[in-house]
Amino acid sequence: MFPKNAWYVACTPDEIDGKPLGRQICGEKMVIYRGVEGRVTALEDFCPHRGAPLSLGFVENGRLICGYHGLAMGCDGHTESMPGQRVRGFPKIRNFAVEERHGFIWVWPGEASEANPTLIPLLEWAESPDWAYGGGLYHIQCDYRLMIDNLMDLTHETYVHASSIGQKEIDEVPPTTRVEGQEVITERHMENIMAPPFWRMALRGNGLADDVPVDRWQICRFTPPSHVLIEVGVAHAGRGGYNAPAQYKAASIVVDFITPETETSIWYFWGMARNFQPQDAVLTDSIREGQGKIFSEDLDMLERQQQNLLRNPQRQLLKLNIDAGGVQSRRILTRLCEAEQQATSSLIASA
Structure with a gap:
């Protein structure tokens, strides 16, 4: 029993240096990585193609590439491309609210629309x-x-x-x-x-x-x-x-x-x-x-x-x-x- 509409520390910045990180938080399996312009992103750790863990892939030009068949994910959870295939019609996977602050990566495992960054504790x-x-x-x-x-x-x-x-x-x-x-x-x-x-x-x-x-x-x-x-x-x-x-x-x-x-x-x-x-x-x-x-x-x-x-x-x-x-x-x-x-x-x- 745990609140999901709350901010939790997901990882430290060094854990996502150059590679995605798979982590389960409050029962939610997610992949955390640095996306476009180095901004931290957290997505459901599930490739919409064959269900492979996206955390087993890699990051290229801010896009998360599935390590199974090369499907590229956008930071919003939409598929963007895949070699030789049409995938833009794939269903969107879940993206989680995430913030980098005070030397930690914080994630909101509940409803992203309710996430308020001002609720992250102030750590002077x-x-x-x-x-x-x-x-x-x-x-x-x-x-x-x-x-x-x-x-x-x-x-x-x-x-x-x-x-x-x-x-x-x-x-x-x-x-x-x-x-x-x-x-x-x-x-x-x-x-x-x-x-x-x-x-x-x-x-x-x-x-x-x-x-x-x-x-x-x-x-x-x-x-x-x-x-x-x-x-x-x-x-x-x-x-x-x-x-x-x-x-x-x-x-x-x-x-x-x-x-x-x-x-x-x-x-x-x-x-x-x-x-x-x-x-x-x-x-x-x-x-x-x-x-x-x-x-x-x-x-x-x-x-x-x-x-x-x-x-x-x-x-x-x-x-x-x-x-x-x-x-x-x-x-x-x-x-x-x-x-x-x-x-x-x-x-x-x-x-």
């Missing part, structure tokens, strides 16, 4: 030279909502990420959760603690002592359909915590764009944006490497959790106070999906 860190970003992509076999649950409750860090960002103080400080419109915010503030290994590394990277007490914060923000941005950081204790002056802290934004592939698999675009030492490429690589390891630990847990749930569909899961962020996020998603289904039913009834 992606456009400013005062910030550095490094990230990656994981393909994970789990329901996208399980990943949202994971990110909106960071209590698991103590156990899943014990050697990097976990510490017992996370368990000792209860999170608070609130809903503002369609945004869910869960936050936790820990005072006068020692930083775990990952954050000691970040402190050193910003030229700060790593062997003194710190104040630590985690502010998780969910926005539909499946974006979670998490403000995280540490500051030398007694300097104001989250509001401490820049010279006393190491703070970042954990970037999580979760794109459903199917009901039980996702494309997970992860990364970290920071506004300290943005010119330090070595530090960026070090943080990316550390984050990649952390998220790989989540991967195994989530896939095994999904397998358990599929084997036991009758089991009711327990809900605790720490689950409030995930529960509220799911409620918003349920409302959005139900509204889409009602709109679709109304259109069918009026046809």
Whole structure:
């Protein structure tokens, strides 16, 4: 269950360098490529001639050429030509609304006529030279909502990420959760603690002592359909915590764009944006490497959790106070999906 009339991250620009990319998003198989004048295009991954995947073809002069018999597709989904054949009367295939923004390719898998580019989230860190970003992509076999649950409750860090960002103080400080419109915010503030290994590394990277007490914060923000941005950081204790002056802290934004592939698999675009030492490429690589390891630990847990749930569909899961962020996020998603289904039913009834 996922909203289709929404913007999802489909890929990064480097994934379509010189070749088309086949990707399934919200159950829709599509081919993404650079068409005329380098503009990103997304079409149904289905050649109208013999049904071959267009993603197995190539791009020539902005046209997508089927790798089976050479049929050329236009960016609007109409066939344009084929060697020795007349094909302009072929039925149009579906084209998806797509935008390139903030270093990502965004796609709207629902009704293209309803796609509004202004709904793509504003990512100031992606456009400013005062910030550095490094990230990656994981393909994970789990329901996208399980990943949202994971990110909106960071209590698991103590156990899943014990050697990097976990510490017992996370368990000792209860999170608070609130809903503002369609945004869910869960936050936790820990005072006068020692930083775990990952954050000691970040402190050193910003030229700060790593062997003194710190104040630590985690502010998780969910926005539909499946974006979670998490403000995280540490500051030398007694300097104001989250509001401490820049010279006393190491703070970042954990970037999580979760794109459903199917009901039980996702494309997970992860990364970290920071506004300290943005010119330090070595530090960026070090943080990316550390984050990649952390998220790989989540991967195994989530896939095994999904397998358990599929084997036991009758089991009711327990809900605790720490689950409030995930529960509220799911409620918003349920409302959005139900509204889409009602709109679709109304259109069918009026046809």
